[in-house]
Amino acid sequence: MKTNIFIIWLCSIVLLCSCRKEESIISSTSTGVTNGEKTESIKGFFLLNEGNMGSNKASLDYFDYETGIYHKNIYAERNPGVVKELGDVGNDIQIYGDKLYAVINCSHFIEVMDVNTAKHITQISIPNCRYITFKDKYAYVSSYAGPVLIDPNARLGYVAKIDTLTMKVVDTCAVGYQPEEMVITGDKLYVANSGGYRVPNYDRTISVIDLKTFKVTKTIDVAINLHRMEIDKNGYIYVSSRGDYYNTPSKTYVIDSHTDKVIEELSLLPNSNMTLCGDSLYVYSTQWSYLSNTNTISYAIYDINTGRTVSRNFITDGTEKSIKIPYGLSVHPETHDIYVTDAKDYVTPGTLHCYSASGKRKWSITTGDIPAHIVFTHKQLKDL
């Protein structure tokens, strides 16, 4: 019958021109960005791309200083057996010993990899985990998902203590609301509580945990919506307050860890992200105001010795104008090269910009979606 022939013809046409191929692992992309350079102890860095929430697109990039090659999206091809790649929303990355730890926020675990190969070793389950820091063979992870008491809306966060030998959570300690970054000095761990879920009742405290007893010993009242933390050689802690996006602007506060008191409010140093290198605190800020519907962006350097903001724009060649949404910030401890990532619209690949210590752009490279967290490595990543 003609119809049948017609149907067969139609189906075969459709099948021929359109077949699904077996889904393959997406390979990394290698791009030469420099001619390679001699290195001291730092051989390269890993960059963790967050990926937009619900898209399972966290990804890992690696830059090698000696070859000058930028390797985009290395995790999947090095770990083809890991179901659904790196996961959903990479929120922090650190190296401790010979292991690379990536905090995957919305996948609710810490991905532990071999720092030499970026190969999966294990994963440590922690719901809604945010940041990670280390001391004496223990890892400490902040998490929003503390115990739920009578009022589910007043749910504290916690800090989990992980034994890096067994990779098991050995203890937890409830802190403030929605804890973010942490710093450690001596036997004290400081964690910044944001309370970002409790608008307009933001948290305004830092919790201080005694690492010997793993109990909160002090709570320091600072300002609303705390986020970032850095500690300098003198024991001063710099903490950022995000403000409320309306009338309270973002600021930076300084806490003396010897007295656990706020010693200074840097009201002219709005702070979205910061990194400490030597005596310089590099701070950028994208201050969003719902009143004016505008972003105000600044790139500052604060001198910890003089207590002054010595630069209001550490990018000196005017190229900062091409950055839409600065997101990640890092400074090479040896060369003082500055790395700023541009997250753009969050749903397309971002860009990593490298600036010399004097603030001139050296190179730029396309990354994964929402490039955010950089960690420098002393061990060169082995080829596959």
Add this chain to the structure above:
Amino acid sequence: MSIRMKNNFFLLSAFLCSFFTVVYAQETKTMQDTTLSSIHQLDDVVIIGVLEKKEVIPVQVLAGETLKKLNVYSVADAVRYFSGVQVKDYGGIGGLKTVNVRSMGSHHVGVFYDGVELGNAQNGVIDLGRFSLENMEAISMYNGQKSSIFQSAKDYASASAIYMTSRRPTFKNGKKNNLNIGFKFGSFDTYTPSFLWERKLNDHVKLSLSAEYMRTSGRYRFSYSKKDGYDTTEVRRNGDVEMLRIEAAAFGEIKKGEWQAKMYFYDSQRGYPGASVREEPGKYHHQDRQWDNNFFIQGSFRKYFKSWYSFMANAKFAYDYLHYLSDPREDVTTMYVNNHYRQMESYGSMAHLFAITQWWSMSLSSDFQWNTLSADLVDFAYPERVSILQSAATSLDWKKLKIQASILYTYVNDMTKKANAQAGDKSVFTPSFILSYRPWDRHDLNFRAFYKKVFRMPTLNDLYYTFIGNKYLDPEYTIQYNIGGTYSRDFQNKWFCRIECQVDAYFNQIDDKIIAMPTSNQFRWTMMNLGYVEIRGIDASICSHIKIANVNLYPRVSYTYQTAQDYTDPTSQWYGGQIPYIPWHSGSFILSGDYHNWSWNYSFIYTGERYEAVANIPENHAQPWYTSDISISRTFHLKKFDIRATAEINNIFNQQYEVVQCYPMPGTNFKIKLNIIL
């Protein structure tokens, strides 16, 4: 990134899709609608099954038996068979399903139920997955607007429109009652009893009562695998749905006119399966839930008073309630969110049609609409919106050449309880122009063209959603240019009885596109008028009727080619990229047929490769998918009643695919239906 963001965004963009605003205006089919004979053509909605005749605007229809035979549960599943349509489907029965016509975005699709626009002032999107086909008689999709000029101003107010027409009672051989009791049972532990009772009070008034209950666990297996890599099979959880729908309607005829009244009630609760991302297997399960209540009443009246004057009026009141709960006591990974949203809509419309000569008519329509939204969100603005729409249209019909022109004036005024939070008034004129030409009387070959400019208002969420809304938003415009043709021919006494085809080529622009933009961090987004998109495409469809002995076959093929490119930012590396989820090629094929008491259907859908983001790179590449569904049914005529039994198999090749990234679709599934018809 935070769970708050997730919740906000889910609520904002995806799952608040249930505001029914309804006006009644019976859909009539032909261009003659503009003349006075229209009133007596109302019943022609019952026939069809083929493409539309003599429409001067591109329209596609699924109706009657063809619609009944399709193996689909909801209207969203059915409209996938139209060319130029993409359905965004989060999978399963409970998953959100929204319709995007010619890549202009789901906010630009007007959805009308019994002639009546279903609105959602809050987020502007209708979840067509919530409308089952149980009581549906016809689904038509118009590009541009319905080419009748005797219609409410709202009918002119969207870039494309889907009209769902529910069943109208008809009574055979002096019967006074019709009863249809149905029971469906299928995969995902789905049970659907339904009930329809129609009553003829007298020659002028008919009543109908329809009810449907559905319950499903929404559980299904899905797999992900990579070549030389992982291979995993998981089960979708928390996709359960329980819903009850009750509709009552009265249909009346008066001298040279008619009226209709309708009540609609929908009650549901459902879980959110969430995105399927990497997690420790079996460790955490989504537990967040949503409850919806939708209620509306609507009435309509239409009368032909004089040979030169007809009048139509519509009125409606709708109330919608939504409750979303995410509780960390159930799922430790989430944060506590417990929000209630309430919307109300009141609507009234009047339309006047003046037949000046045999070939020239004009119309004037005025619509008034009032919306309110309340929500227990921090700092909520409590917006109210008054919209006034006024349209003027004219139609010229010289047999060979038909011309229609219309202009729509829209005025929108928002008020908020919070001081100075409201957006400024909007006052906009938008035109459309339609032309059709039939060169030969002997051949049913028509050429057509249209131009239409229209906009969508920023939704109440776009403007006022706490922390995301931006009251400075402007309307988002679409401009459409279309040229095309239709051809149909009947063949007498041959096995090949009929063929119809239509082809259209189009160019669309979307300007001031409203998009979500991140602000300083992932916690805080806002809406902005940033986008500019150009769409170029071709839609084609063919259907025919073939009769061999006693076997009837109705093949139907549709195909779409589209480029939809983002030209927002010339400095972007991805400038000109194909916008997310728009395939270059897509198409469908249906072959339904019947033989004595048997009928069957085979349907095939193909969606070509596409990208999940405007960066068209391997990381965002999505594979083509195509599914085949078959069904067979048999009617048994017993003494007092008929029984119709149907068996369906969907996705027979068990293809594992996603329509939306991280939302896997079901593999092979089954359904059995039984209907007792009295």
